[in-house]
Amino acid sequence: MIVRRRRFRLEPYVEFAKRAIAREATYRFDVFTELTSVAIRIYLLRTVWVALYAHNAEPRGLPLHAIVTYSAVALLMGLILDRDQTRALYDRLHDGSIATDFMKPISVPLSFFADGTGEVLFHALLVVPALCLALLFVHIDVPSLVVLAAFALSFFLGYSVGFLLNFILNCTAFWTFENSAVQLIVTWLTDLLGGQLVPLVFFPAALAGVVDVLPFAAMFSTPLLIYVGIIGPGRYLEVMGFQLVWIVVLGAIATLMWRAGAKRVVVQGG
Amino acid sequence: MPAERGRMPIIEVAGLRKVFRSIKREPGVLGAFAALFSRTYEEKAAVEDVSFSLEPGEIVGYIGPNGAGKSTTIKMLTGILVPTSGTVRVAGIVPYEARELNAENIGVVFGQRSQLYWDLPLRESFELLRSIYDIPRDRYATNLAEFSELLDLGRFMDTPVRQLSLGERMRGDFAGAMLHDPKIVYLDEPTIGLDVVAKEAIREFISRVNRERGTTVILTTHDLADVERLSKRIILIDEGRVIYDGPLERLREKYGTHRTLVITLADTYPEIEIEGGVVEHRDSSVVRVRFDRREQSAEAMIRRVMERYAISDIAIVEPDIETIVRRLYLEGYEA
Numbered sequence: 001m002i003v004r005r006r007r008f009r010l011e012p013y014v015e016f017a018k019r020a021i022a023r024e025a026t027y028r029f030d031v032f033t034e035l036t037s038v039a040i041r042i043y044l045l046r047t048v049w050v051a052l053y054a055h056n057a058e059p060r061g062l063p064l065h066a067i068v069t070y071s072a073v074a075l076l077m078g079l080i081l082d083r084d085q086t087r088a089l090y091d092r093l094h095d096g097s098i099a100t101d102f103m104k105p106i107s108v109p110l111s112f113f114a115d116g117t118g119e120v121l122f123h124a125l126l127v128v129p130a131l132c133l134a135l136l137f138v139h140i141d142v143p144s145l146v147v148l149a150a151f152a153l154s155f156f157l158g159y160s161v162g163f164l165l166n167f168i169l170n171c172t173a174f175w176t177f178e179n180s181a182v183q184l185i186v187t188w189l190t191d192l193l194g195g196q197l198v199p200l201v202f203f204p205a206a207l208a209g210v211v212d213v214l215p216f217a218a219m220f221s222t223p224l225l226i227y228v229g230i231i232g233p234g235r236y237l238e239v240m241g242f243q244l245v246w247i248v249v250l251g252a253i254a255t256l257m258w259r260a261g262a263k264r265v266v267v268q269g270g
Numbered sequence: 271m272p273a274e275r276g277r278m279p280i281i282e283v284a285g286l287r288k289v290f291r292s293i294k295r296e297p298g299v300l301g302a303f304a305a306l307f308s309r310t311y312e313e314k315a316a317v318e319d320v321s322f323s324l325e326p327g328e329i330v331g332y333i334g335p336n337g338a339g340k341s342t343t344i345k346m347l348t349g350i351l352v353p354t355s356g357t358v359r360v361a362g363i364v365p366y367e368a369r370e371l372n373a374e375n376i377g378v379v380f381g382q383r384s385q386l387y388w389d390l391p392l393r394e395s396f397e398l399l400r401s402i403y404d405i406p407r408d409r410y411a412t413n414l415a416e417f418s419e420l421l422d423l424g425r426f427m428d429t430p431v432r433q434l435s436l437g438e439r440m441r442g443d444f445a446g447a448m449l450h451d452p453k454i455v456y457l458d459e460p461t462i463g464l465d466v467v468a469k470e471a472i473r474e475f476i477s478r479v480n481r482e483r484g485t486t487v488i489l490t491t492h493d494l495a496d497v498e499r500l501s502k503r504i505i506l507i508d509e510g511r512v513i514y515d516g517p518l519e520r521l522r523e524k525y526g527t528h529r530t531l532v533i534t535l536a537d538t539y540p541e542i543e544i545e546g547g548v549v550e551h552r553d554s555s556v557v558r559v560r561f562d563r564r565e566q567s568a569e570a571m572i573r574r575v576m577e578r579y580a581i582s583d584i585a586i587v588e589p590d591i592e593t594i595v596r597r598l599y600l601e602g603y604e605a
Contacts, residue, residue, distance in 0.1 A: 006370050006371055006374075009404060011401050011404070012398075012401045012402045015397075015398055015401045015402075016398075019387070019389075019390060019394065019398060023389045023390075026389070096383065097383060097384075097385075099345070099350055099383070100378065100380070100383060100384075100385035102348070102349070102350040102369065103348045103349075103350060103373055103376070103378045103385070104373050104385075104402055104403075105370045105371070105373040105374045105402065105403060106370065106373075106402055107370070263352070
């Protein structure tokens with residue numbers, strides 16, 4: 001018997017992404033609260049930094065305008081990075097509807113990837129109004145084009161790290177029907193150790209050494225430090241290489257987990 | 271059977287077996303706590319040994335009690351479960367080896383689980399399916415128009431799936447499963463929870479698709495009326511094994527030997543006793559008496575009743591398939 005191979009078609013995945021954008025757009029109230037919340041948090045952080053900086057001039061080479069820029073950009077990045085893009089995988093494993101996905105002629109992980117990408121694209125669009133709102137309260141420094149390009153690349157690498165981390169977490173639903181505790185811990189770790197709220201350069205040296213090599217830093221801290229110039233062009237290769245290493249490692253784990261998980265898709269009530 | 275008619279079977283299942291491993295839990299809080307640390311597993315064969323083959327265009331009722339292994343078999347046919355041992359071939363493809371390829375040939379409807387997209391209007395769910403299955407546009411338009419008319423989808427075509435009633439959703443699911451002209455459809459409890467009218471509409475749709483398009487249908491159901499209405503052949507399974515595979519008629523002849531007399535008494539009697547029959551049920555004036563049609567003629571039974579009791583009405587009830595199947599499960603099947 002000749003094993004006929006299926007021709008890969010991009011079309012269904014584009015459709016998945018388009019439909020995810022449309023879906024997100026229907027939750028208008030969520031969009032409104034999300035924008036307001038980002039603007040308020042940017043304002044609050046500015047207030048905090050101004051107060052803290054009143055008695056400390058330029059700690060660790062970050063002047064006030066830089067730290068305010070850092071916080072504002074970090075919160076705007078959160079619009080994209082804080083999304084649980086592959087939550088659909090977890091949900092569909094939970095309610096058993098994953099079985100119907102496997103009965104369709106599609107690559108199931110790619111369909112989740114496409115759906116997540118659509119969702120993220122929609123929230124990426126929100127960065128524009130959020131930025132406009134933020135500019136009402138704070139001044140955001142704009143670096144040179146070279147730095148901006150490096151930031152964009154590093155941000156994309158960081159996004160990939162976040163996506164894989166997320167995917168791995170949602171994959172745990174293959175084995176355990178309850179992973180909210182793990183999800184919560186990872187959310188805390190990302191918040192604390194990713195450098196979104198407090199730059200990692202403020203951590204005590206011993207701790208910073210550890211935190212710097214964790215994948216959480218690759219998501220927020222690396223692109224942000226590039227943006228504000230703490231990481232200069234001389235170190236771009238090194239830090240982005242490090243992000244890439246995390247992508248490879250997490251990518252391998254995600255692939256293994258997906259394969260093992262897909263093999264044991266056992267729908268409840270079989 | 272298929273070989274006799276010289277046709278290639280579209281589905282071939284031989285010696286199929288599926289064993290699930292699950293964690294064994296001790297009862298109680300301590301047991302649950304202990305399970306966190308040390309786990310003992312127990313193995314259970316959901317499908318013990320199942321073999322059958324289907325010709326193109328057949329409608330087969332695949333029936334059995336809860337936990338008999340029906341859904342597990344279907345999942346192996348769709349390629350989402352890998353058998354522990356045995357072979358499966360669907361339209362020449364081993365499903366679990368080429369899941370996506372197999373998926374192009376099949377359509378699936380689950381009564382308890384929609385395969386439509388929850389957030390999307392029905393029409394957009396169909397559009398998405400069109401792109402997933404790469405259905406040519408003209409074919410898609412023809413099919414959609416036909417199904418829309420047969421299943422009366424027009425009124426809720428633009429309603430999000432989550433807002434549809436069960437009956438509407440099921441009709442949508444049927445259309446969705448058939449849009450890509452699958453060779454085979456698996457229907458798992460397709461009429462569960464539906465009212466009589468909706469059930470009939472669905473049955474008519476299945477029958478028509480089978481007749482006009484030659485679609486092979488495997489129907490898993492608890493509602494034996496579905497089977498009686500749709501399929502000539504049934505496969506009965508119990509505890510993971512096939513206990514009967516053949517025409518519905520033969521089963522009826524062999525196991526449907528009991529008839530029931532339903533007698534409405536015109537007077538009151540403390541005790542009812544009729545030679546050759548067994549009183550099954552009695553409630554005030556109505557008595558049900560079961561007898562074997564091979565041993566007693568209906569005429570003799572009625573005569574005996576009328577000789578001893580004053581009655582206002584009498585009827586003979588033929589066994590329905592449900593009774594037959596229940597009897598088969600209780601007594602076992604001898605070939």
